[in-house]
Amino acid sequence: MTQLMGRPILALPEDLGSRSPFADLLAGARTALLALSVIAVPVLGLWVLTPYADVTARGALRLSCALWLLGHGAPLTRGPGGAPLTLTPLLLTAVSLALLRRAGARAAARTPQGSGAWRSVLSLGAGYLAVAALAVAECSGTEAVLQAEPLTDLPAVAAVAAAGLAWGRWSAHGTTRPALPAAVADRLRRWETAEWAPPAGAAAVLRRTAGAWLLGLLAAGGLLLTAAVALGTAGRSATGLADGPAGILGLLLACTLLLPNALLWAAAYGLGPGFAVGTGTTVSPLGTQLGAVPEFPLFALLPTGSPGIAWQAVLGALPLLAGAVPALLLGRAAAGRSTARPWPPAAVAVVALAAVLATAAAAGAAAWLAGGALAAGRMSTLGPVPWRVALTAAGWSALVVPPGALLTRWTLSRTAPRPRAAATVRLRTAQLRATLHRLVTRLAAHPRPTGD
Structure with a gap:
């Protein structure tokens, strides 16, 4: 029992x-x-x-x-x-x-x-x-x-x-990969032996490169959003809209739920294409065209007018800085620091192109997820336009990542530490001693016969 x-x-x-x-x-x-x-x-x-x-x-x-x-x-x-x-x-x-x-x-x-x-x-x-x-x-x-x-x-x-x-x-x-047809597997094996084929471990390098680029864009969006909160009027807007502590807490909850959306919108703004707050509107570094927007604290952070030349230069530098880190990561891996020999330049270009396509697809998907509609009519279009964000992300990454990775690979390959002459002499001396020791051992094991 x-x-x-x-x-x-x-x-x-x-x-x-x-x-x-x-x-x-x-x-x-x-x-x-x-x-x-x-x-x-x-x-x-x-x-x-x-x-x-x-x-x-x-x-x-x-x-x-x-x-x-x-x-x-x-x-x-x-x-x-x-x-x-x-x-x-x-x-x-x-x-x-x-x-x-x-x-x-x-x-x-x-x-x-x-x-x-x-x-x-x-x-x-x-x-x-x-x-x-x-x-x-x-x-x-x-x-x-x-x-x-x-x-x-x-x-x-x-x-x-x-x-x-x-x-x-x-x-x-983990994932189980399905078996490929024999013709496709044979073609892949021939590609792996080509001069431009990336070596083993290139997939992990590709994931790190694309992830670093996306994290750099999010960091740039976070900086812009933080500056907007520090310099904007979101706090005064929330105080004017709320009716008592419950209203302030409700607005704070709504803003917190939409904080990742605002981060992606700010990243799209720093990337260049910006976003829309209603049909026929645009908020980008090139200028802002807005109509009547709903009274909401996050909308109080929207810029007005066209930013100055200095501000546009700062915004243009953000994607370049975001692409510097993945270029360094890819170039360091291609220099052969973790492998026996450096990658061929064609292999570096192939991985960089794959990273460009991956970041463009991820940026477009993030822009699609961050947008939506609040109502019918004018407020039926909110957020970044996915295809514009994808094309702009592809353009910035293609401008920075492939040449930066090739330059980093070339620099690290030239400055790689080489064995010194003394170390080489010691190695050759040790090899010569080992050879002589083996020769003497053989002669001692087979003594020369003597006559009567």
């Missing part, structure tokens, strides 16, 4: 290699509820502090569910006319992805590679989507301020859940 009571009820036999699907289902629902609590706790706290009684606790819960769905990229509508709201608060997206990654990694660590691992991940996703379905149902009524659309919101949540869980499984087990 004691053995029966100590046996886990939700466990399957060990030959299946996984826990009970119901246990993974509960783990997925718990992950979704934990991500929901990140926004529900402050929203319910603000509802307690607000002096107005026209919003009920269920209304605050509906607002939390709507913001949670919006953090997954799910489009919502607002008002009786169904005005679209698609501006994704990327801070909630990052929190959801981090929690999903942790859940996926734990599930993958408990189960070996194979069908059992995928069964566990699918159960986690089903539990996560069950909570999403309840949130969509709660926000689908006419009494909801932000209304959900089940046909578009559930696929958006499913896409984020699949990305986070796959990320977790990849971090635990």
Whole structure:
């Protein structure tokens, strides 16, 4: 009886290699509820502090569910006319992805590679989507301020859940590459022996180069955003708009949720193409054209007019400085500091071109994620234009990374430490002594015969 009571009820036999699907289902629902609590706790706290009684606790819960769905990229509508709201608060997206990654990694660590691992991940996703379905149902009524659309919101949540869980499984087990056809594998082997082919380890260098370039752009955007906050009027705008401590805390919460979006907008501004705050508007280093914008503290940070020549020179130097670090990283790796010999110049150019394409694609995807719509009509266009950001990022990186990497490789290859003459003489002397020692040993082992 004691053995029966100590046996886990939700466990399957060990030959299946996984826990009970119901246990993974509960783990997925718990992950979704934990991500929901990140926004529900402050929203319910603000509802307690607000002096107005026209919003009920269920209304605050509906607002939390709507913001949670919006953090997954799910489009919502607002008002009786169904005005679209698609501006994704990327801070909630990052929190959801981090929690999903942790859940996926734990599930993958408990189960070996194979069908059992995928069964566990699918159960986690089903539990996560069950909570999403309840949130969509709660926000689908006419009494909801932000209304959900089940046909578009559930696929958006499913896409984020699949990305986070796959990320977790990849971090635990890695990725299994499918077998290539024989003709393709033979062609790749011939390419690997070509003069321009990068050596082994070039993929890791490519990831570091592209990551350093993107981090440099984010750092430039962070500097611009910090300067705008320090010199702008966001604080006075929040004080004028808020009505009491609850209103100030609500505006602070909204600005915090949109802080990653503002960082990406500032990075697009420093990169050159800028961003839009409504149709027919532009905010870029070349000039600012704005119409009427909503009263919001982050919009109080927008520049007015055209910046001066000195400010434009500073903005033009930011992408150059951001591209200097990846150029140095790629050039140092190509100089042969970690390999037996330097890379061929053609191989450096190939890796640099791949880094340019990777950074352009990542910059365009980030610009697409950071934008959206606040309403219909004029406010249906917010954020950077993805294709402009991608082209500008490709242009700046192509201007800095390939020539900088080739110059760094050439400089480090010329200044590489060479063995001194004394060390060479000592090495040759040691080799000569070893040869003489072997010769004497042979002669001693076979003495010359003597006559009678």
